[in-house]
Amino acid sequence: xxxxxxxxxxxxxxxxxxxxxxxxxxxxxxxxxxxxxxxxxxxxxxxxxxxxxxxxxxxxxxxxxxxxxxxxxxxxxxxxxxxxxxxxxxxxxxxxxxxxxxxxxxxxxxxxxxxxxxxxxxxxxxxxxxxxxxxxxxxxxxxxxxxxxxxxxxxxxxxxxxxxxxxxxxxxxxxxxxxxxxxxxxxxxxxx
Numbered sequence: 001x002x003x004x005x006x007x008x009x010x011x012x013x014x015x016x017x018x019x020x021x022x023x024x025x026x027x028x029x030x031x032x033x034x035x036x037x038x039x040x041x042x043x044x045x046x047x048x049x050x051x052x053x054x055x056x057x058x059x060x061x062x063x064x065x066x067x068x069x070x071x072x073x074x075x076x077x078x079x080x081x082x083x084x085x086x087x088x089x090x091x092x093x094x095x096x097x098x099x100x101x102x103x104x105x106x107x108x109x110x111x112x113x114x115x116x117x118x119x120x121x122x123x124x125x126x127x128x129x130x131x132x133x134x135x136x137x138x139x140x141x142x143x144x145x146x147x148x149x150x151x152x153x154x155x156x157x158x159x160x161x162x163x164x165x166x167x168x169x170x171x172x173x174x175x176x177x178x179x180x181x182x183x184x185x186x187x188x189x190x191x192x
Contacts, residue, residue: 021173023166030166041148041155049144056136063130068095070124072109072116075101085163090116094124102126 072092090104104126110117119129 015074021170023170023173027163027166030112030159030162034155037155041152044151045144045148047144048147049140051139052143053140056131056140060133060136064154066121067119067127067130068122069110069117070094070120072104072118074116092118092120092124094120095122096124098124099126180186 050105070092072090075089075091088104088106088109089101090109091099093099100120104118110119110129119127138141
């Protein structure tokens with residue numbers, strides 16, 4: 001019996017009664033729709049993560065197929081007393097066997113076992129390192145979280161705006177009712 005009373009109190013907006021207003025019904029439906037959409041948000045985040053992951057994995061495969069790691073040597077050895085420079089003149093042989101020399105920024109250099117390597121395309125042109133799978137997976141997960149969070153934020157803001165509009169309607173309705181009641185207030189036989 002006690003559980004039934006609690007359910008009755010919670011579901012009063014769904015039953016017909018003289019105190020129920022249209023805004024109460026709209027608020028109940030809004031709560032149901034919001035709850036359903038909140039339950040769907042993880043699916044939206046998962047879908048976004050899978051889509052970005054698929055795209056980035058394709059990009060990883062493409063970049064690794066189009067880029068080659070080649071050995072490079074210093075074209076002009078540094079003075080032993082000079083400090084590290086942000087760029088050096090390096091010489092390398094491209095996959096097509098052409099020899100290249102250029103000033104290379106230190107962020108393009110890859111040091112492996114005491115040797116300098118550079119990422120190039122098939123013609124020997126310097127390119128940034130290809131995207132690795134760990135970074136691609138991290139970006140995909142972050143994209144899924146961002147999409148889910150943005151959708152949740154949009155849902156909460158939308159719900160709050162609708163609730164604000166409902167409250168304004170309620171206040172207007174109450175004002176009209178008070179104005180009507182105020183006219184008859186205190187008169188004998190009024191409203192009876």
